Amino acid sequence: xVWATDVDLHQVFKFSNRGKLLMTVGVKGIxxxxxxxxxxxxxxxxxxxxxxxxxxxxxxxxxxxxSAKGEFLFDWGTxxxxxxxxxxxxxxxxxxxxxxxxxxxxxxxxxxxDSDGKFLAQWKSPELGxxxxxxxAPDGYAYVMDGGDMNPQPPDRGRVLKLDLQGTIVDQxxxxxxxxxxxxxxxxxxxxxxxxVYGADVHLGMRVQKFNRPPAK
Numbered sequence: 001x002v003w004a005t006d007v008d009l010h011q012v013f014k015f016s017n018r019g020k021l022l023m024t025v026g027v028k029g030i031x032x033x034x035x036x037x038x039x040x041x042x043x044x045x046x047x048x049x050x051x052x053x054x055x056x057x058x059x060x061x062x063x064x065x066x067s068a069k070g071e072f073l074f075d076w077g078t079x080x081x082x083x084x085x086x087x088x089x090x091x092x093x094x095x096x097x098x099x100x101x102x103x104x105x106x107x108x109x110x111x112x113x114d115s116d117g118k119f120l121a122q123w124k125s126p127e128l129g130x131x132x133x134x135x136x137a138p139d140g141y142a143y144v145m146d147g148g149d150m151n152p153q154p155p156d157r158g159r160v161l162k163l164d165l166q167g168t169i170v171d172q173x174x175x176x177x178x179x180x181x182x183x184x185x186x187x188x189x190x191x192x193x194x195x196x197v198y199g200a201d202v203h204l205g206m207r208v209q210k211f212n213r214p215p216a217k
């Protein structure tokens with residue numbers, strides 16, 4: 001299935017892989033902070049059971065969990081910089097143990113939670129930069145898009161980092177810019193079953209790039 005968030009409509013959509021709409025969560029054009037409303041949701045992560053988590057981040061500062069049928073189960077998080085708080089939760093992903101990884105963009109960190117929202121750890125360092133997205137790949141590593149600090153003029157950062165699940169950086173590639181292999185406000189990252197890495201940027205690049213494998217350092 002294909003999942004999408006619509007920040008202007010305040011909704012989350014589930015489609016078949018042929019584009020048939022299967023589920024809508026949230027009320028069209030109406031923002032809120034409860035089990036039926038979002039405020040500019042940013043990303044979705046789906047469990048094998050069909051249950052899913054939504055990072056509700058541009059307007060709210062929380063993660064919400066739903067049943068496979070789209071029924072609200074619980075949420076956690078408020079605006080702040082303490083453990084379990086968020087300042088623009090922008091990306092979300094899950095590992096095989098059900099742990100939840102959230103790219104807490106404006107706090108410049110990735111937070112890790114158990115499946116019930118209990119805080120476990122955070123990854124934050126100058127080397128990690130400002131994570132805009134996080135994706136737990138089939139190879140068991142976390143891929144983080146460091147989109148930089150949105151400086152109006154260069155220089156800034158634009159790169160993908162590969163980390164183990166203890167938060168140690170093991171590789172990185174990319175640089176700031178709009179040429180091949182560069183990112184200008186890198187926005188999202190994903191990894192296919194074949195190990196190919198996909199990175200999207202939203203400013204001058206406005207594109208998706210595919211990398212066959214993370215280049216060596």
